[in-house]
Amino acid sequence: MVRYRVRGGNALRGTAFIQGAKNAVLPMIGAALLAPKGRTVLRNVPIIEDVRRAVELAEAVGAYVELHESERTLVIDASRVDSPVLPARIARRFRGSVLFTPALLHRLGEAIVEGVGGCNLGSRNLDFHYLGYKRLGAIVDEEETVIHVKASGLTGATLYLDTPSHTGTENLIMAAALANGTTVIENAALEPEVLDVIDMLTKMGARISGGGTGFITVEGVDELHAVEHTVMPDRLDAGVFAMAAAITGGELSLVGTGLDLGVVRYKLEQMGVEFARQGAVLHVRSEGKLRPINIITDTYPGFATDLQSPMMTVAALADGTSYIHERIFDGRFALAGELNKMKANVEVDGSRAVVRGRTPLTGTQVTAHDLRSGIALVLAGLAAEGETVIDSGYLIDRGHAHLAARMRALGADITREISER
Numbered sequence: 473m474v475r476y477r478v479r480g481g482n483a484l485r486g487t488a489f490i491q492g493a494k495n496a497v498l499p500m501i502g503a504a505l506l507a508p509k510g511r512t513v514l515r516n517v518p519i520i521e522d523v524r525r526a527v528e529l530a531e532a533v534g535a536y537v538e539l540h541e542s543e544r545t546l547v548i549d550a551s552r553v554d555s556p557v558l559p560a561r562i563a564r565r566f567r568g569s570v571l572f573t574p575a576l577l578h579r580l581g582e583a584i585v586e587g588v589g590g591c592n593l594g595s596r597n598l599d600f601h602y603l604g605y606k607r608l609g610a611i612v613d614e615e616e617t618v619i620h621v622k623a624s625g626l627t628g629a630t631l632y633l634d635t636p637s638h639t640g641t642e643n644l645i646m647a648a649a650l651a652n653g654t655t656v657i658e659n660a661a662l663e664p665e666v667l668d669v670i671d672m673l674t675k676m677g678a679r680i681s682g683g684g685t686g687f688i689t690v691e692g693v694d695e696l697h698a699v700e701h702t703v704m705p706d707r708l709d710a711g712v713f714a715m716a717a718a719i720t721g722g723e724l725s726l727v728g729t730g731l732d733l734g735v736v737r738y739k740l741e742q743m744g745v746e747f748a749r750q751g752a753v754l755h756v757r758s759e760g761k762l763r764p765i766n767i768i769t770d771t772y773p774g775f776a777t778d779l780q781s782p783m784m785t786v787a788a789l790a791d792g793t794s795y796i797h798e799r800i801f802d803g804r805f806a807l808a809g810e811l812n813k814m815k816a817n818v819e820v821d822g823s824r825a826v827v828r829g830r831t832p833l834t835g836t837q838v839t840a841h842d843l844r845s846g847i848a849l850v851l852a853g854l855a856a857e858g859e860t861v862i863d864s865g866y867l868i869d870r871g872h873a874h875l876a877a878r879m880r881a882l883g884a885d886i887t888r889e890i891s892e893r
């Protein structure tokens with residue numbers, strides 16, 4: 473059992489090193505399994521629990537994987553992939569497991585998905601993935617919890633996503649990359665992580681055009697080869713550090729090449745946080761006095777749902793009433809009850825929340841219901857009076873690497889503890 477203990481009151485100052493993106497590296501590990509020869513090298517890999525699970529899953533299907541933690545490098549040899557089963561004991565622990573399906577389909581002609589995990593955020597359907605595979609010629613058997621996808625070769629088709637699903641787009645691109653003929657994916661996701669995955673697949677020999685336009689065309693090729701690729705910076709990790717500076721009246725230099733916070737930066741600027749780009753470094757500074765804000769989550773380039781939770785903490789510390797409308801997930805507000813235990817004033821009505829600030833937050837024992845509510849509670853702890861203890865730290869470790877050490881280096885009083893329970 474991992475828990476985080478935070479004592480609030482310290483302003484965060486110094487240089488924050490932003491990790492590689494969780495939501496880019498997971499599909500890249502899935503993509504590496506598409507290469508039947510040679511070894512793939514991934515650089516700037518975040519050392520997070522989801523990556524450890526992805527390594528276990530790649531090994532479970534037969535690949536040989538080395539995770540060099542201090543070098544933040546993964547070496548993946550997928551010349552042997554011999555099991556179509558994504559076993560429940562690993563696959564149910566993270567969402568990224570769904571991204572292994574295309575490689576198993578291409579390499580073995582079938583994938584048996586014993587479950588898919590990830591944050592508990594309400595309904596998280598996979599129908600676009602499976603309908604897409606069917607349109608490409610696969611047979612999909614959906615039993616109770618096990619999904620069996622079979623195909624003796626896929627054929628290009630026109631696919632349409634009802635909403636631009638992030639992993640759905642990545643999976644269908646990977647399925648189409650080795651299909652026979654041309655695939656068009658309409659209403660494809662625009663997230664920068666999806667574009668980074670397209671970059672890697674293109675280096676591997678895939679023929680993909682239209683990334684970032686919503687209409688992606690994939691010309692199938694016969695084989696993909698192993699490459700070296702550097703994972704893009706994690707804009708969610710960066711957003712959290714910017715928010716940590718914002719709520720503690722701190723000043724941080726965010727290091728992570730080419731980092732663009734987009735709408736998150738503009739919203740924080742509206743709240744009174746100052747940003748300055750200094751070449752490759754993004755400088756963030758705050759006096760600690762924040763104005764309220766309105767947030768509507770959306771797919772990229774809208775406000776990322778994954779940063780909605782930490783932003784709720786920031787709103788609780790702003791002077792005045794903020795309004796949040798969550799449009800992507802129907803179960804993303806479990807955080808409100810936990811923040812209220814810390815004396816915040818958050819009222820939830822369906823997909824909308826009203827956050828009345830600023831109430832001085834008080835440390836207490838709180839529960840992370842998912843990765844982002846966990847990190848939002850860490851932020852609350854940094855600004856609260858007294859001590860905040862957050863269980864389960866595993867959820868935070870799913871997406872943030874060496875969080876306590878990185879925050880302590882900036883002056884935070886935070887420890888990561890492991891107990892028997």
Ligand SMILES: CC(=O)N[C@H]1[C@@H](OP(=O)(O)OP(=O)(O)OC[C@H]2O[C@@H](n3ccc(=O)[nH]c3=O)[C@H](O)[C@@H]2O)O[C@H](CO)[C@@H](O)[C@@H]1O
Nearest residue numbers: 495567595596597598599600601637638639640778800801
């Ligand atoms: C590993 C990874 O990259 N995870 C990210 C990815 O999750 P994920 O790829 O699971 O998110 P999606 O974009 O697929 O889901 C968004 C919404 O679309 C719905 N939907 C999705 C697919 C489908 O087949 N049918 C369907 O109805 C979902 O129920 C959800 O309400 O994007 C989310 C939205 O930006 C992020 O919060 C996650 O951090």
Ligand SMILES: C=C(OP(=O)(O)O)C(=O)O
Nearest residue numbers: 567568590591778843844
């Ligand atoms: C929802 C998230 O992750 P996953 O899709 O991996 O559950 C997240 O990163 O906030």
